[in-house]
Amino acid sequence: MILRHLGRIALLVICGFTGHYLLSQYHLESEIKVKLDAEEPLFTADNIKSTRYNEHGMRSYTLNSIHVKHYQKLDETHFHKPTLWTYNDSTVEEWRIHSDFAVLDSSNYLNMTGHVRIFNLLPNARMAIIKVDKLTLNLTTRDFWSETETEITGVGFQIRGQRAKGNFISHQMELTDQVKSKYAPDIE
Incomplete structure (x- = not known):
């Protein structure tokens, strides 16, 4: 009878220690959970191509980039050395846009900075190259604008202005503020 009581007590002690151990492990595990930090990217990738x-x-x-960082809390994706190609009817490359850095936000706006170069890839295009330091592009509507000096070089002309806005689908562009133009048959 004493052995039976000792067996029950030993079993209760073992169950108590096991319960204490499991509860302490669960409690420690819940404190160790990682919180997302707005300053740390959720993921990074190299040599990415997204269509x-x-x-x-x-x-x-x-959109190609040599390095990408996505920040979930900011809902932004950062691209290093991005190149964007836009297409006409899915097959014909219309524009190639390159910059040093770009940020894509949740509204589908791509903010490109640092040596932004826009190349018109269509044959017989009058507008060839656009140079600007900062450009905001709505990837859905293809509207774009810049509040920095913009230079357009085309067949026989070169135009500079302090601000620009336009649309890549319609091939329309407007320069404003201190616009200066050069027209000559040898400019390209």
Whole structure:
């Protein structure tokens, strides 16, 4: 009878220690959970290529970058040395846009900074190269604008202005504030 009581007491002690151990492990585990930090990226990637398609399944644009960081709390993706290609009817490359750095936000706005260069890739295009330091591009509508000095070089002309806005689909662009132009048959 005494052995039976000792067995029950030993079993209760073992159950108590096991319960205490499991509860302490769970309690410690809940304190160790990692919190997302707005200053730390959720993921990073190198040599990334992303292609976006429209609702009809046609290629809209391709974005390449040598290094990408996505910040979930900020809902932003940062691109280092990005190159963006836009397409006409999914097959014809219309524009190639390159910069040193870009930030894509949740509203589908791409803010490009540092030596932004825009190349018109269509044959027989009058506008060839656009140079600017900062450019904001709505990737959905392809509207763009810049509050920095913009230079457009094309067949027989070169135009500079302090601000620009336009649309890559319609190939329309407007320069404002201190616009200066040069027209000559040898400019390209």
